[in-house]
Amino acid sequence: MPDVSMTTTSERTTPQLGATSEMSSAVGSSDVEELLGIAQIAAISGLSQDTLRWYERQGLLPQVPRGSDGRRRYSPRHAAMVVLLARLRATGMPVEEMRAFSTLVSAGAATHGRRLALLQRHEERIHQRQNELQQALDLVRAKAAHYRELIAAGLDCDGAPVDADTAVQQARGTP
Amino acid sequence: MPDVSMTTTSERTTPQLGATSEMSSAVGSSDVEELLGIAQIAAISGLSQDTLRWYERQGLLPQVPRGSDGRRRYSPRHAAMVVLLARLRATGMPVEEMRAFSTLVSAGAATHGRRLALLQRHEERIHQRQNELQQALDLVRAKAAHYRELIAAGLDCDGAPVDADTAVQQARGTP
DNA sequence: GTAGGTCCTGGAGTTCGCTCCAGCGCAAGC
DNA sequence: GCTTGCGCTGGAGCGAACTCCAGGACCTAC
Incomplete structure (x- = not known):
């Protein structure tokens, strides 16, 4: 079903969940240029750009920061969150529950217990x-x-x- | 999500995939009264009656024989087929492919090879x-x-x- | 005979999770 | 300046797989 054509502007992307980041060459961690664009995140997570934007609108993702040009710039932390969400989704967590999780994450450290409980329920599933x-x-x-x-x-x-x-x-x- | 109320006419049923048949008492195999109604099949397969009827309309099931009153009477073979289909469905086989399988089954012994191939593809999935x-x-x-x-x-x-x-x-x- | 329960049909409606698109902005390269 | 590429938004559209329902038939028990 997934279309594998790699024309210039390919929307559907092939998952590469293993690749945590290997494209930025020698610079190490300059803390500013670890930010990734939506295309990279799509490639890493296996989700389409449309899906990423949709997730965000749906409140499945904490607000993604924007560059000066208004484009999304995902931090490594966001990237990790997206990958986690993609895996949760791929293993049957309903969007509603992902939203709940995301809300907890946004709410800060006080919700660790509830996040844990949610993950454990998913583990059971x-x-x-x-x-x-x-x-x-x-x-x-x-x-x-x-x-x-x-x-x-x-x-x-x-x-x-x-x-x-x-x-x-x-x-x-x-x- | 599934509603577990057991009121008189319960449509949604709780799966009991283990029970291959244990309700007909001592008669052995009188060949005529092994036929099951849609309620039993629903109970055995975990599918709803609506879903069973829908599957049939969709051609996912070889035509189910009817009693003199026009109701569906599933033979043990049909029952086994439903259980198989339910498991295929539950593990992600699209309805389209189940239709293909069902068509092959209806086509008789000459399609064994192709049925096997189809199942092997699903095994891979x-x-x-x-x-x-x-x-x-x-x-x-x-x-x-x-x-x-x-x-x-x-x-x-x-x-x-x-x-x-x-x-x-x-x-x-x-x- | 009438009430209750089970089943029938055909078709409309619903849910979920995306996917597509028009119309636009920005930045870089020619 | 113009084109090309990539991204943005908001909203409409879509496919898959059911689910629900109205209106009716039949059988059994009382």
Whole structure:
């Protein structure tokens, strides 16, 4: 589904969640030029620029500072927040809850406990999703194994032998 | 989000995917009365009755046989199919692909290979989701640990000590 | 026969989470 | 000065997957 064309102004970007920052070369940490534009943040987080702007409008992100030209300049802290949010979202946290988290973050150090609680609830949700996935995986594998047997034995779903034509057909799709 | 009220005509049902059938008592397999109504299928699969009907209209389910009263009567085979579909859906298979699978099933034994291929593609998708979840889990745990440290040490996000009021607040949400 | 419960159909409505777009501004390069 | 590239805003639009509902049929029990 994601479009992978890399034309000049590509909106959809390929995720590179691993790359925490490797593009600024030798300057170290000059504290001012660690600020990133929306294109970089999109590349790092895997979210589209539109999505980043939308998140901000929705209050999912603490207000992002702007440069003198009115453009967004994300601090490393913002970048980390975006990456976290992207991961939360990708693992099923509803936008509403992300907003709650963001609100807590904006509210300062006094909300650490509640942020922690929120993350723990999400951790629980992740565990549930993991279980679901594992169960589905088991079922899918069992089904697949079943089909492999039927194909190998040249049988139909009721265990009756299939004719030659069908047997040839059966093997299609499994090169 | 799911509503758990169990009033007389409950539409939303609680999943019981484990119960393959345990309600028909001693009769064994009389071949005619293993047929289940939509309410049972909903209970077994965790899908709502509306969703089951919608899936059928969408061609996600081979035509379900009807009783003399026009109601749906699901055979054990249909039931198994619904459960499989529910799990595929729950693990991110788009409806379009479920339709493709269902079409292959309806087409008979000659499509075993292609069904297998489709399931293997989904297996791959499941693995990807598992990786995503694991990465998110790691990140969430790291963040949570960080918050726990800050709370224990009574620090704010910049490593500066917080005042007493704030420290009390910090602990809220983590009983 | 009538009340209650379950199910039917077809179609409209809803939610979520983006995605697209027009119209504009700014800055750099030619 | 003009073009090109990148970004901005606000609002409309969209696709996926349900969910809800009105109006009706049928069966069972009382």
